Amino acid sequence: MAGLTTALRLPGNPDTRYEASAATREKPWVKRLILGISLSFFALFLLLPLVAVFFEALRKGVDVYLAALTDPDALSAIRLTLLTAAIAVPLNLVFGIAAAWAITKFDFRGKHLLITFIDLPFSVSPVIAGLIYVLVFGAQGWFGPWLLAHDIKIIFAVPGIVLATVFVTFPFVARELIPLMQAQGREEEEAATVLGASGWRTFWNVTLPNIKWGLLYGVILCNARAMGEFGAVSVVSGHIRGLTNTMPLHVEILYNEYNFAAAFAVASLLAMLALVTLVVKTFIEWQAALNASAQSQKGQEE
Amino acid sequence: MSIQVENIRKTFGRFIALDNVSLDFPTGELVALLGPSGCGKTTLLRIIAGLESADFGRVLLEGEDAAEKHVRERQVGFVFQHYALFRHMTVFDNVAFGLRVKPRKVRPSPAAIHRKVRELLELVQLDWLANRYPSQLSGGQRQRIALARALAVEPRVLLLDEPFGALDAKVRKELRRWLRKLHQNLQFTSIFVTHDQEEALEVADRIVLLNQGRVEQVGTPDEVYERPATPFGYNFLGAVNLFHGRVDGAQLRVGDHALPHAEEDLPQGAEVIAFARPHELDIVVSPNAQQGVIAKVNRIQAFGKTARVELTGTHAASGTEHYEVELTEQQLLALQLAEGLSVRLVPSHLRIFQQNGKSSQSPVVN
Amino acid sequence: MNRATTYRVLPGFGLSLGYTLAYLSLIVLIPLAAVFLKTFSLSFEQFWAAISAPRVVASYKLSFGASLLAAAINTVFGMMLAWALVRYTFPGKRIVDALVDLPFALPTAVAGIALTALYAPNGWLGQILEPLGIKVAFTPLGVLVALIFIGLPFVVRTVQPVLADLETELEEAAASLGAQRWQTFRLVILPILLPALLTGFALAFARAVGEYGSVIFIAGNIPMVSEITPLMIITKLEQYDYTGATAIACVMLLLSFALLLVINGLQAWTQKRGEKGS
Numbered sequence: 001m002a003g004l005t006t007a008l009r010l011p012g013n014p015d016t017r018y019e020a021s022a023a024t025r026e027k028p029w030v031k032r033l034i035l036g037i038s039l040s041f042f043a044l045f046l047l048l049p050l051v052a053v054f055f056e057a058l059r060k061g062v063d064v065y066l067a068a069l070t071d072p073d074a075l076s077a078i079r080l081t082l083l084t085a086a087i088a089v090p091l092n093l094v095f096g097i098a099a100a101w102a103i104t105k106f107d108f109r110g111k112h113l114l115i116t117f118i119d120l121p122f123s124v125s126p127v128i129a130g131l132i133y134v135l136v137f138g139a140q141g142w143f144g145p146w147l148l149a150h151d152i153k154i155i156f157a158v159p160g161i162v163l164a165t166v167f168v169t170f171p172f173v174a175r176e177l178i179p180l181m182q183a184q185g186r187e188e189e190e191a192a193t194v195l196g197a198s199g200w201r202t203f204w205n206v207t208l209p210n211i212k213w214g215l216l217y218g219v220i221l222c223n224a225r226a227m228g229e230f231g232a233v234s235v236v237s238g239h240i241r242g243l244t245n246t247m248p249l250h251v252e253i254l255y256n257e258y259n260f261a262a263a264f265a266v267a268s269l270l271a272m273l274a275l276v277t278l279v280v281k282t283f284i285e286w287q288a289a290l291n292a293s294a295q296s297q298k299g300q301e302e
Numbered sequence: 303m304s305i306q307v308e309n310i311r312k313t314f315g316r317f318i319a320l321d322n323v324s325l326d327f328p329t330g331e332l333v334a335l336l337g338p339s340g341c342g343k344t345t346l347l348r349i350i351a352g353l354e355s356a357d358f359g360r361v362l363l364e365g366e367d368a369a370e371k372h373v374r375e376r377q378v379g380f381v382f383q384h385y386a387l388f389r390h391m392t393v394f395d396n397v398a399f400g401l402r403v404k405p406r407k408v409r410p411s412p413a414a415i416h417r418k419v420r421e422l423l424e425l426v427q428l429d430w431l432a433n434r435y436p437s438q439l440s441g442g443q444r445q446r447i448a449l450a451r452a453l454a455v456e457p458r459v460l461l462l463d464e465p466f467g468a469l470d471a472k473v474r475k476e477l478r479r480w481l482r483k484l485h486q487n488l489q490f491t492s493i494f495v496t497h498d499q500e501e502a503l504e505v506a507d508r509i510v511l512l513n514q515g516r517v518e519q520v521g522t523p524d525e526v527y528e529r530p531a532t533p534f535g536y537n538f539l540g541a542v543n544l545f546h547g548r549v550d551g552a553q554l555r556v557g558d559h560a561l562p563h564a565e566e567d568l569p570q571g572a573e574v575i576a577f578a579r580p581h582e583l584d585i586v587v588s589p590n591a592q593q594g595v596i597a598k599v600n601r602i603q604a605f606g607k608t609a610r611v612e613l614t615g616t617h618a619a620s621g622t623e624h625y626e627v628e629l630t631e632q633q634l635l636a637l638q639l640a641e642g643l644s645v646r647l648v649p650s651h652l653r654i655f656q657q658n659g660k661s662s663q664s665p666v667v668n
Numbered sequence: 669m670n671r672a673t674t675y676r677v678l679p680g681f682g683l684s685l686g687y688t689l690a691y692l693s694l695i696v697l698i699p700l701a702a703v704f705l706k707t708f709s710l711s712f713e714q715f716w717a718a719i720s721a722p723r724v725v726a727s728y729k730l731s732f733g734a735s736l737l738a739a740a741i742n743t744v745f746g747m748m749l750a751w752a753l754v755r756y757t758f759p760g761k762r763i764v765d766a767l768v769d770l771p772f773a774l775p776t777a778v779a780g781i782a783l784t785a786l787y788a789p790n791g792w793l794g795q796i797l798e799p800l801g802i803k804v805a806f807t808p809l810g811v812l813v814a815l816i817f818i819g820l821p822f823v824v825r826t827v828q829p830v831l832a833d834l835e836t837e838l839e840e841a842a843a844s845l846g847a848q849r850w851q852t853f854r855l856v857i858l859p860i861l862l863p864a865l866l867t868g869f870a871l872a873f874a875r876a877v878g879e880y881g882s883v884i885f886i887a888g889n890i891p892m893v894s895e896i897t898p899l900m901i902i903t904k905l906e907q908y909d910y911t912g913a914t915a916i917a918c919v920m921l922l923l924s925f926a927l928l929l930v931i932n933g934l935q936a937w938t939q940k941r942g943e944k945g946s
Contacts, residue, residue, distance in 0.1 A: 017836065018754075018755045018756075018836065019755075019756075019757075020354065021348075021353050021354060021836060021839075021840060022352055022353060022354075022355070022372055022373050022843065023353055023373055023374075023836070023839050023840040023842070023843035023844070023852075024755075024836045024839045024840065026849060027849070030849070031756060034748050034751060034752055034756075035752050035756055035758060037745070037748055038745060038748040038749040038751070038752045039749075039752065039758075039764070041745040041748070041749065042749055042764055042767075042768070045813075045816055045817050045820060046767055046768070046770050046771070046817070046820065047767065048786060048792070048793070049774075049779060049782035049783050049786060049817065050767070050770060050774070050782070052782045052785050052786050052791075052792070053778060053781075053782045056782075056785050094687075095687070095688065095691045095692075098683075098684040098687045098688050098691075099684070099688040099692075101680060101684040102680075102681065102684035102685035102688050103688075105678045105680075105681075105684075106676055106678070106681045106685070108685070114688070114689075114692075116928065116932065117692055117696065117697065118692065119928070120696055120700070120928070121696060123874055123878075123924045123925070123927060123928045123931075124700070124878065124921065124924055125877070125878025125879070125880065125898050125901075125917075125920055125924070126878065126880055126881070126898075127878070127880050127898040127899075127901050127902060127917075128703070128878070128898075128901065128917045128920060128921060131703070131901060131905065131913060131914070131917050132699035132700055132702050132703055133699060134905065134910070135699070135702040135703065135706055135910070135914065136698070136699050136702050138910075140910055141702075142702065163695075166695055167695055167696065167699070170695060170696060186677075186678065189678050190677050190678065193677055193678055193679070194677075198679070199678070199679030199680045202678070202679075203680075221772070221773075224772075224773045227775070228773075228774070228775025228776070228777075228778070229775070230775060230776050230777040230880065230881035231776070231879075231880035231881050231898065234880075234881075234902070235902065235905065247775075248775045248776075248777040248778070248881070249777075251775075251777050251778065251781065252777055252885075255781050255885065260785070263781060264781065264782075264785075267775075267777070267778040267781060267782070270774070270775045270777075270778045271774060271778055273773075273775075274770065274773035274774040274775070274778075275773075277773040278766050278767065278769055278770065278773050279766070281766070281769065281773075282762070282765075282766045351844060353840050353843075353844070372843075373840070373843045373844055374843045374844070374845075374846045374847060374848070375846075376844075377846075378844060379844070380840070380841065380844040382837045382840070382841060383837075384835070384837060386835065386837035386838050386840065386841040387841075388838065388841075388842075388855075388856055389860075389941070390859040390860060390941065399842070399845055399847070399855070400845030400846055400847075403842070403845065403846055403847040403848070403851045403855070404846060451841075451845065452844070452845070454845070455845055455846055
């Protein structure tokens with residue numbers, strides 16, 4: 001996944017420099033062909049599905065749309081989704097900061113292995129992410145009998161949903177922060193320490209202002225995934241209506257009941273969340289690019 | 303091949319890179335485009351190569367308008383500032399590239415390509431590096447490979463963009479001499495861009511001095527150094543002492559001081575600026591002297607045959623506050639200078655420009 | 669580095685690393701280890717039977733085949749899209765650039781039902797394709813479409829920065845040496861993009877193999893025809909066949925780890941190739 005550090009390198013202004021030189025310019029028909037094919041591909045595979053969500057959601061009118069969203073089951077799904085994200089995102093935020101601090105501010109053995117491990121959840125199928133918690137906490141799992149004896153439900157209950165969500169969103173904040181903090185080095189923190197600042201103060205006053213955009217970037221991507229996760233949550237949820245259904249699971253249930261308009265209505269909320277995420281993401285990239293160019297200009301003047 | 307550029311104009315947004323530039327590059331000469339950064343020299347080189355197109359004006363190659371010719375058809379060898387070697391190809395493949403991309407009908411046989419590349423690598427004295435990758439070479443070696451690659455396609459003209467800019471001082475000196483020799487042997491038109499006056503003076507047959515998109519002067523290194531045509535030329539080439547003053551008969555009033563000059567055409571009372579090279583200033587210690595600018599000796603650097611004396615003007619209105627004088631060892635001994643001493647500076651030769659830019663020259667007899 | 673200079677100046681090493689390791693172990697490593705431990709409790713015959721049942725093998729073929737094909741298609745078109753985004757100006761470019769990340773942000777279930785609605789026989793695209801005899805929804809072709817959707821940004825976002833960083837001087841050098849545009853692309857640009865393209869391909873493939881949400885709606889999930897491997901795990905779980913599910917998960921995990929190694933290697937190569945020649 002593209003991170004903020006790659007976004008920083010992309011120039012923000014329209015690139016006319018390639019068209020200025022005869023050596024980097026294609027023949028007009030080649031350019032038109034590439035543009036035509038790539039944009040058609042984009043429209044067919046990305047734009048059209050997005051449009052379809054809103055079209056199908058409103059197909060039967062606004063009344064049906066609103067009714068689907070205010071249905072008690074839908075509302076409880078929305079509540080559960082918000083709750084899950086409200087737990088998973090802060091947990092992974094704290095972890096991301098701790099991991100990035102340890103990895104970028106210190107040298108120790110096995111650092112590369114640690115980074116690889118942090119990335120692991122991205123390369124694991126979401127279905128497996130759900131399965132592993134069933135194996136640990138399920139009725140036949142390691143702690144199953146103990147949990148049963150103490151009447152604690154994790155699988156097919158909210159804690160399982162939260163755990164699965166934490167797993168699939170695990171690397172987001174850490175992997176945004178690590179390259180960013182690596183690029184910024186340790187000098188500023190070292191200077192603050194030499195000047196007598198405590199560790200927390202150094203972090204709040206020196207590190208945090210430098211990484212705030214990257215942090216926010218990681219958080220919104222983490223949040224989008226947390227609210228939208230389907231596969232992992234589906235395995236551990238048990239699909240109990242009104243109790244353990246998140247929004248994506250509710251979409252599935254409605255869809256399988258051939259209640260398409262309602263399914264797409266709830267889906268349209270999630271699609272709007274995705275669009276907001278993309279807007280915020282673009283805004284942050286734009287901010288970061290602005291900061292970077294301002295900083296490089298300052299550097300040149302000095 | 304001869305190259306003419308006629309009335310070239312090029313703007314980037316509101317920035318004027320080249321403003322009505324016309325130049326003539328005769329066959330076989332090694333020409334330097336010299337100027338400060340942003341003067342348009344690289345843009346001019348790129349327009350000649352066909353990498354950039356001018357907003358107005360034409361480029362004539364061998365008398366023929368090149369407007370319709372794509373860069374790949376112009377047969378120009380272009381050596382890039384950062385060499386632009388293909389990093390995934392060996393040195394051999396880099397040099398062979400231009401031969402291998404020729405249309406099948408005119409492409410030499412693999413054996414001929416091999417022979418040609420070997421020859422070129424021997425020419426640049428790097429045949430032992432044929433199988434290395436660019437990342438394994440030093441800066442000077444990359445430079446020479448870039449040159450060999452450009453020469454492989456037998457260009458009619460060689461264009462070099464800051465050819466020595468990215469190298470350290472010692473390698474730069476070596477390569478300069480080497481390029482000079484190579485040009486003498488190969489004898490084709492070469493144009494190189496540089497911001498380094500020493501480089502231009504040492505290597506080129508002819509120097510084109512550019513400033514803010516305009517040609518300031520064209521001439522041999524000697525002409526350009528000894529007789530700069532404009533104040534800019536004086537300032538840009540070599541160390542120089544500057545005086546702001548007003549013409550008063552045979553004298554130049556610089557604040558409260560007077561400097562002698564022998565210029566006859568200057569209108570009385572005209573505001574002028576005057577230049578003297580460090581070796582064109584005499585130091586007068588005698589307290590009775592009437593002429594010359596008063597200055598205090600700051601620092602004396604004496605090593606070798608020439609000594610450099612740095613002085614500070616003690617009068618605020620006397621133009622640049624800092625002066626530099628070059629003396630011989632004997633002169634320095636005779637003057638018995640000491641740091642902190644107040645002296646007068648009298649030019650033996652002043653080059654005077656009226657504020658509108660017109661110039662006149664005045665040998666002075668003291 | 670000299671041992672004596674590795675004295676830690678900044679505070680919080682023990683706390684941050686300790687917390688990182690503890691949290692990582694609790695959330696990721698120990699639960700993942702459960703898959704392997706559970707697998708070891710099977711006899712080899714049981715394990716083999718679970719992972720080589722005909723229905724499971726059919727799912728491997730579909731998952732791997734469709735993922736490979738989708739990644740290949742994305743590599744070609746993703747590169748073109750990255751090229752257009754870096755090199756050309758066109759109206760709406762910023763919107764296109766932002767929307768490329770849609771598959772990262774759009775919940776997979778939403779993508780799944782949207783694609784199904786589009787390609788179902790009465791959908792916008794299904795209506796056009798049906799008379800031509802092309803059935804997409806509820807066939808392996810539908811799986812391919814969903815995997816193309818999910819994988820596209822991986823290729824675009826790996827190629828785009830490398831392309832933007834590519835010095836134009838290289839192309840100018842090639843042109844001044846007489847190369848045609850196509851030759852410059854094939855001999856100069858493509859070799860430099862190659863590691864990034866392979867990385868994008870591998871990332872798209874890795875994601876596609878494990879993908880679940882966007883696929884199950886459009887796939888139709890017909891046994892032996894359009895069942896993907898992750899669905900097999902769910903099916904086994906629903907039948908309370910935990911050992912069977914775990915065995916298949918074990919196979920998939922091993923593949924994921926192998927892919928992770930390949931991708932790490934490719935990324936290192938991309939970085940090396942991306943370094944400027946000067």
